Amino acid sequence: MSDPYQSLFIANQQALAAQPEKAVVNFSVESRGEDGLHRKVRIREFTVDVDEPLGLGGSDKAASPVELALAALATCQEITYRLHAAALGIPLRDVSVQLQGTLDLRGFFSVDPEVRPGFTDIQGTVKFDSSASQDALKALKESVDRHCPVLDLFRNPTPVSIAIA
Template structure:
């Protein structure tokens, strides 16, 4: 005889697996260490292709991906590209939105909050004087990113506000944007 285990899902998240993961990391802190990797190839002009396949995490090399994920980058014509893909700074906005969406839905699920819909709008302000080397006083990256979101849920506003505050404190991508990250660049 086979039995079907009743899996509680909320917001598309397996809550028991989420709880098990948190408990496992609490018991064995080394399980929290991950190493994500990417490989990029320049394709000419402003175009490039980045592949993400394996990564190391939860104490082992992950082999769950049969094929790599592929992201393409390019520039719009005004920045001398062929407009075949988003540019790198647009990809940063995607990474931030994706991370915030995961943070909201996973944390909401853990707190028993049903999310019916969730949307983010992001705008990054950038001054090309820094990127083009025309002004040492202007940083080459974003000077400001504005994020607005809409969430449809039965939870009261104060609970949703605390959920958003918690997500801002724990979002890896938001943390990387708000605080300097040590990056080493080496030619091999």
């Protein structure tokens, strides 16, 4: 039985190769305050709550932005694993990613100008439910590490311009 994502992946590859001008897509979000540090983020037709833990001034009503960044990386990795496994013909019943990021709050709270406000490192593990060989899973990991959009955001500085409205 073929993987249902294999034909999707191949069809997208072929379509984007034939019409590269259609390959560039834009994503957008809009965030607004609820109360205190609690925010509501509109993403297409979805709403996501964001907050900070009590110890950082929030009301602990939702995950924090840095936790959501880790969640974005973990889920993007899992999705990329799923699609690239299908494209490579690697049997993959399921995949899970666990991540932990270290943050030095001195950067966020402007205590030390030498300390960056973002993660100093992120470490994790990926677990496969697969009958594939270790060599195949290693090749899959290399493909995912090259093509995961959120991993690319963490590894490579992306130009960001935020203007005052």
